Amino acid sequence: MDLVLVIVVEVLYAIGALVLISAGLAVIFGMMRVINLAHGEFMMLGGYATITAVDLGVNVFLAMLVLAPAVVGVLGLAVERLVIRHLYGRLIDTMLATWGLSLLFIGIVTMLFGNTTTGISTPIPGFALGDYQVNGYNFFIVLVAAVLLLLMLAVLRSTRSGLIARGTMQHSDMAASLGYNPDRIYMLTFACGSALSGLAGAVLAPLVGLVPTSGGAYIAKAFITVIAGGPALIAGLASSAGVFGLINQIFSFAVSPVVGEVALLVAAVILLRLLPRGITDRLFRESL
Amino acid sequence: MRDAGWGRELTGTLVVAACAVGVLPMLVSTYTLTVLIIYGMLGLSLGLVWGFGGILCFGQAAFFGLGAYTYAIAAINFGESTVPMLLAVAVPAGFAAVLGAMLFYGRLTDVYLGVITLVVTLILHRFMNATAGSEYVIGNARLGGFNGIPGFQTLNVPGDPSAYVWGESFYYFSAVCLLLAYLLVSAVLRSSFGRIAVGIRENETRAALMGYDVPARKTVMFAAGAAIAGLAGALFANWAEIVTPRLFSLSQSADIIIWCIVGGLGTRIGPVLGAAGLSYLKFLLGQQDLLHNSVVSGAILVLFVLFLPGGIAPVLANAWRLITRRRPRSRYRRRRGPRSSLASGDA
Numbered sequence: 240m241d242l243v244l245v246i247v248v249e250v251l252y253a254i255g256a257l258v259l260i261s262a263g264l265a266v267i268f269g270m271m272r273v274i275n276l277a278h279g280e281f282m283m284l285g286g287y288a289t290i291t292a293v294d295l296g297v298n299v300f301l302a303m304l305v306l307a308p309a310v311v312g313v314l315g316l317a318v319e320r321l322v323i324r325h326l327y328g329r330l331i332d333t334m335l336a337t338w339g340l341s342l343l344f345i346g347i348v349t350m351l352f353g354n355t356t357t358g359i360s361t362p363i364p365g366f367a368l369g370d371y372q373v374n375g376y377n378f379f380i381v382l383v384a385a386v387l388l389l390l391m392l393a394v395l396r397s398t399r400s401g402l403i404a405r406g407t408m409q410h411s412d413m414a415a416s417l418g419y420n421p422d423r424i425y426m427l428t429f430a431c432g433s434a435l436s437g438l439a440g441a442v443l444a445p446l447v448g449l450v451p452t453s454g455g456a457y458i459a460k461a462f463i464t465v466i467a468g469g470p471a472l473i474a475g476l477a478s479s480a481g482v483f484g485l486i487n488q489i490f491s492f493a494v495s496p497v498v499g500e501v502a503l504l505v506a507a508v509i510l511l512r513l514l515p516r517g518i519t520d521r522l523f524r525e526s527l
Numbered sequence: 528m529r530d531a532g533w534g535r536e537l538t539g540t541l542v543v544a545a546c547a548v549g550v551l552p553m554l555v556s557t558y559t560l561t562v563l564i565i566y567g568m569l570g571l572s573l574g575l576v577w578g579f580g581g582i583l584c585f586g587q588a589a590f591f592g593l594g595a596y597t598y599a600i601a602a603i604n605f606g607e608s609t610v611p612m613l614l615a616v617a618v619p620a621g622f623a624a625v626l627g628a629m630l631f632y633g634r635l636t637d638v639y640l641g642v643i644t645l646v647v648t649l650i651l652h653r654f655m656n657a658t659a660g661s662e663y664v665i666g667n668a669r670l671g672g673f674n675g676i677p678g679f680q681t682l683n684v685p686g687d688p689s690a691y692v693w694g695e696s697f698y699y700f701s702a703v704c705l706l707l708a709y710l711l712v713s714a715v716l717r718s719s720f721g722r723i724a725v726g727i728r729e730n731e732t733r734a735a736l737m738g739y740d741v742p743a744r745k746t747v748m749f750a751a752g753a754a755i756a757g758l759a760g761a762l763f764a765n766w767a768e769i770v771t772p773r774l775f776s777l778s779q780s781a782d783i784i785i786w787c788i789v790g791g792l793g794t795r796i797g798p799v800l801g802a803a804g805l806s807y808l809k810f811l812l813g814q815q816d817l818l819h820n821s822v823v824s825g826a827i828l829v830l831f832v833l834f835l836p837g838g839i840a841p842v843l844a845n846a847w848r849l850i851t852r853r854r855p856r857s858r859y860r861r862r863r864g865p866r867s868s869l870a871s872g873d874a
Contacts (some may be wrong), residue, residue, distance in 0.1 A: 274638060325833060329640060331583060332832050335788060338781055339828030346822030455777050459649050462642050497657040504650045508643055512633050 241369030246492060248368075252377040254484030255384035258476060259443065260457050261464040262387055263436030265476050267433065269465050270408045270427055271325060274334040278461055279454025280344040281433050285311045285440030286449045287348060290359055299362045304383075307441030308434040315433020319426050327425065350450040356448040376445060387435070387471050392473045400430065404428050465509035469517020478518050532871040533717060540710065548702045557698040559810060561766050563803040564701045568708055568759040570786040570796070570802030575712050576752030577784075578792040579721065581728030582745060588642035589651050590753040592617040592774035594760025596655070599770045604666035608765075609685040615761035616754045621755030624746055631742035631749075648775055654774035675771030681764045701762050705799070708755050712795055715751070724748050778821070782806075785828045787816045791838025800840065 260282070267275045275281075285307040292302035318340060326333045363375040396403040404424055407414040411421040431508060439457075447453060468475025488505045491499030514521060551560055573587045601611035626647060630640055659672025668676060682697060684690040692700055715721045727734040727741055737742045752868040764770050773779070782805070791799025805824070812820050831838070 306555060322829060322833065332836060334638075334641065335784065336829050336832040337834065338784070339825045339830075342778075342781060342821040342825030343829065344825075346819035346825060349819050350822070428806065458777075459642075459646050466639065466642060475725060497653060500653055501650055504646050504653075508646060511635070511639060511643060515633065515635055 241371055244368055245371045245373060246284040246488070248373055248377060249492070250488045251381050253488045254480050256443065257460065257464050257480035257484050258384040258388060259380065259439040261436075261461045261468075261476055261480065262391065263432045263439060264461045264465050265468070265469070265472055266391075266432035267429060268462070269468070269472050269475070270404070271425065271432070272330070272408075273327070274330060274337065275432075276334055276338040276458065277318070277341040277454075278337075278436055279456070280341045281311050281315065281436035281454075282440030282443070282457050283449065283451065283454040284314065284344060285346065285437030286444035286447075286453070287352060287357075288437065289441040289444050290449065292358055293359050299359065303441040303444070304438065307440040311437025311440070312313075312430045312434030315436075316426065316430040318433070319429040322387075323429060324422070324425065339390055341458075345451045345454070346476060352451065354451060355438035356450050358448045359445050361445040361517075375378060380442060380446075383438075388473060388477060395472065459504065463504070467507055467510050467514075467517050468518035469514070471519035471523055475517055475519040476524040478523065482510070482518070533714075536713065537710070540706075541711070544702070544706050544709075548699070552698070555797040555807070557695055559807070561698045561701050562763070563806050564698075564705050565759050565766060566786070566806045567707045567799040568701075568762070569756055569783055570790065570798035571705070571708060571712060572599055572752045572755035573783050573787050574792070574795060574798030574809060575638070575715075575755065576749060576789070577787055578745040578794065578798065579716060580724050580745060580748040580752070581731075582752075583641050584644045584752070585641045585780055585784070586648035587752070587756055588775055588777075588779035589644070589648040590623060590756035591760040591763070591779070591783075592651065592655075592770075592772075593619040593622060594757030595770040595774050596760075596763040597757070598764045599679045600668040600670075601677045602681075602764075602838065603668040603676070606680055607688045608680055608682045610760075611680075612682070614762055615764075615833035616757045619757030619760070620750045620754035620871065627746040627749035628742070631745045634742075645777075645780070648777070648780055652772055652775035652777075655775060659814045675769050675773075677769040679764070679768075681768060696758070697765065701766075704758060704762060708758065709795065709799070712755075716795070718746070720747075781828075782824070785824055787838075788836075789827060789831050789838055791840030791842075794838070794840040794844075797838050797840030801838065834867050 254519055263281065264275060264278045266276070267273050288307040288310040289302045291298070292306050292315070293299050297306065317432040322336050322340065323333060326336055361374065361376040363379055365374045365376075366373055367373070395405060403414065404427075407419060407421050407424045408428070411425075414424070415421050447456075460483075464476065464479050469479075483503050483506065487503040488500045489499075490502035510518075553741075555563075569587070569591055572590070573584065576582050576584055576587070594615040598611045598615040599609075601614045602608055605611060607611070626644075629642060635643065655670065656673050658670035661669065663670040663672075668679075670676065680688065681853055682692040682700070684692060716725075723734065724744060727739070727744060731741055760774065763774070783802075786801035786805055787798045789805060790799065791797030805827070809820055809824070812818065812823055835842070
């Protein structure tokens with residue numbers, strides 16, 4: 240019984256982590272069609288921002304939930320202005336340019352912080368569940384992921400800015416003729432997406448040892464989650480994170496964590512072969 | 528299509544290559560040059576698949592690593608290097624054919640293709656890193672996990688396992704391999720297969736409507752690129768005398784793509800020069816610690832995409848054409864007919 244509970248918690252945690260990892264990319268790639276290969280590095284920078292702030296004596300939750308997204312959001316704004324805005328509509332070129340950016344960030348962070356592992360301790364203590372020890376921080380991840388999904392849904396669905404952003408991504412000429420400036424909207428959407436990546440990196444930072452190259456661990460997962468999700472942003476994110484999180488944890492428990500990772504990637508390849516446009520191309524078509 | 532132009536190009540390539548192979552050892556040590564040649568071959572493989580086949584493969588490093596691992600494992604088991612060299616070409620090609628068939632018959636395009644090849648590379652990388660245990664054995668060869676496989680039989684004269692090909696002679700061997708691969712790629716691109724491949728790159732639907740089997744042709748192209756990458760991998764295994772999972776890493780894949788972009792897509796010599804030049808730059812940068820390596824390669828990639836997306840080779844070709852056109856003799860030069868337009872097409 241305890242084991243079942245533990246597994247349920249672990250599965251929920253895996254799903255929550257996938258949602259967090261992919262949320263920023265869902266905005267930047269899913270909405271804006273910008274293939275951001277620097278996504279992992281945005282997350283890594285969020286993690287470093289948190290650690291630096293905590294070392295300077297800032298409260299850890301403030302650093303994670305406010306400071307890190309703000310820092311990475313501003314950075315995303317700069318990246319959009321300097322590089323991305325010249326490349327809208329050129330898929331391959333944005334892919335290459337952002338790959339260059341990712342290398343650039345890795346190099347700069349290595350020069351600043353050194354090629355060593357840093358980290359902070361989890362701010363929430365673990366507790367015993369029957370015979371098993373459960374990491375209390377896992378619940379925090381699940382909570383943040385759930386709140387994030389609901390918040391994104393609320394913003395995109397019920398606010399005016401969400402509507403304008405969605406409209407501009409669908410038809411920027413139409414938005415422009417209605418008096419909105421697509422350039423500005425692209426810029427702000429990109430910054431929001433970057434901020435979400437920064438948040439994810441910050442929230443996950445206490446669980447991993449942070450090195451300058453740790454962004455690479457997220458990038459493949461983020462992309463397959465968003466691509467497998469398909470056209471509907473939130474429903475796609477939730478459903479594909481659900482499928483992959485479940486598969487990952489089942490194989491992790493049954494065999495080993497490495498096999499869990501490999502199973503996730505193999506499942507993604509098979510899923511994309513069966514549903515090349517993602518889950519929400521067939522199911523939940525009308526949702527957002 | 529073995530016309531007069533092919534003969535002239537063949538002599539030209541041979542002369543230039545012979546000069547380069549002869550002169551460069553005076554400037555750079557042959558040990559460094561060998562790895563530059565190997566990377567050049569790796570660049571050539573993606574240059575073929577991406578530049579002419581229009582298939583953006585993010586996982587060319589997978590085939591490179593697979594070639595190296597195949598060679599190492601086979602060399603330990605056979606204790607001789609001829610069959611392992613052949614296997615190192617065949618195994619990546621076979622793997623690419625299966626993977627390519629799955630992708631192209633599934634009609635996956637650009638982005639998805641890039642992501643899936645990336646994911647496959649990651650799977651191999653993870654898997655190879657996790658094979659430290661003694662249960663991961665192929666024949667006599669332990670896969671060795673993160674530490675890789677050291678101490679395998681390196682290249683020898685066929686039939687005589689004690690006559691090693693190393694140092695200077697391995698340099699010449701690699702150079703000849705690169706030259707052969709380059710000429711093979713040139714010949715393929717001049718054949719009808721190559722022309723149709725370029726046609727598919729330009730407009731897949733049109734090629735399909737004209738009755739060509741697009742997925743089959745793309746699969747063959749993909750496998751051909753993997754075969755060249757596998758050969759490069761086998762040579763690399765011989766050069767480094769160890770294979771590690773780093774060969775499958777994302778930064779290795781990134782490097783190959785950067786070489787192609789900087790060198791010039793859609794040219795044959797561009798990726799080779801890009802690979803050799805940038806690897807040498809990396810080698811020089813490795814000797815100082817002011818700037819981190821990936822800052823430089825990242826900045827180069829961003830700047831090239833923004834300001835010179837065509838790469839260096841077309842610029843050089845234009846400059847060369849400009850110089851040759853300014854010659855006073857050009858007044859008497861007769862029009863060449865259709866060939867000159869072809870020559871400007873593939874630089």
